[in-house]
Amino acid sequence: MLGRLADVLLxxxxxACRTRIGSHGLLCGACFAKIDFIAPPICARLGVPLPYEAGEPSLSAAAIAKPPVYDRARAAARYSSTMRELVQSFKYRDRHEGLPLFARWLLKAGAELLADADLIVPVPLYRSRLWWRRFNQSAMLAHxxxxxxxxxxxxxVLRRVKGKKVVVVDDVITTGATAEACARALKRAGAARVDVLALARAVEPNSFVL
Ligand SMILES: [Zn+2]
Incomplete structure (x- = not known):
């Protein structure tokens, strides 16, 4: 409520940087230019950028060496620079004015995953207090x-997931351990497919193609 009021009054x-711009909920040109959006060619499983197209399906060395439990992951941008600041403000400082923009980025990055998905699920799936804050942010993105x-x-969703194609939404994939844990739980519960969609992904410098 206060946020909406501020939108009208301020x-x-x-x-990201709070300099004056033309419309609410957007980035200035300088901050936007510092976002490293992930574009094809990408690894079909991990969604990390590849240096060149590697045939069908394109797989990174990391995906071949250690295939993930989830089917596919996609992220809008690398977890660096402006994107890291945006994710951290969203997560730890309750700065939610970027949510509509984040949703559009997720929709674009996840188009392939969302096309025939049955359900979107925020991570983590656990209900403990320790995880509540994190859960709340991913639930906002998921909605x-x-x-x-x-x-x-x-x-x-765990009890109602049998045979479903699920997209798990998170703010950032860092080590991938959370995405793996969610995918494991959902597959154990009978999900037909588990994909992971995040705003940002930490990209290992050596996730090159084989
Ligand atoms: Zn800026």
Missing amino acids: PPVCI AVARLSGTGVDCF
């Missing part, structure tokens, strides 16, 4: 992208 500023894509969202 002049629009860049959601925002669900609204844009028209896919249903379910926060506590």
Whole structure:
């Protein structure tokens, strides 16, 4: 409520650096230019950028060496520079004015995953207090992208997932351990497919193609 009021009363500023811009909820040109969006060619499994197209399906060395439990992961950008600041402000400082923009980025990065998905699920799936804050942020992202894509969202899905194609939404994939844990739990519960969609992904410098 206060946020919406501020949107009306305060002049629009860049959601990263707070300099004045033309509209609310966007980035200034300088901050936008520092986002390293992930574009094809990418690894079909991990979603990390590849230095060149490597045939069908394109797989990174990392995906071949250690195939993930989830089917496919996609992220809008590398977890660096402006994107790291945006994710951290969203996560730890409750700065949510970028949510509509984040949802559009997720929709674009996850188009392939969302096309025939049955359900969107935020991570983590655990309900303990320790995880609540993190869960809350991913739930906001999950609901925002669900609204844009028209896919249903379910926060506590484990009992109702049999045979379903699920997209797990998170803010950032760092080591991939959380995505793996969610995929394992969902597959054990009977999910037909588990994909992971995040705003950002930490990209190992050596995840090159074989
Ligand atoms: Zn800026």
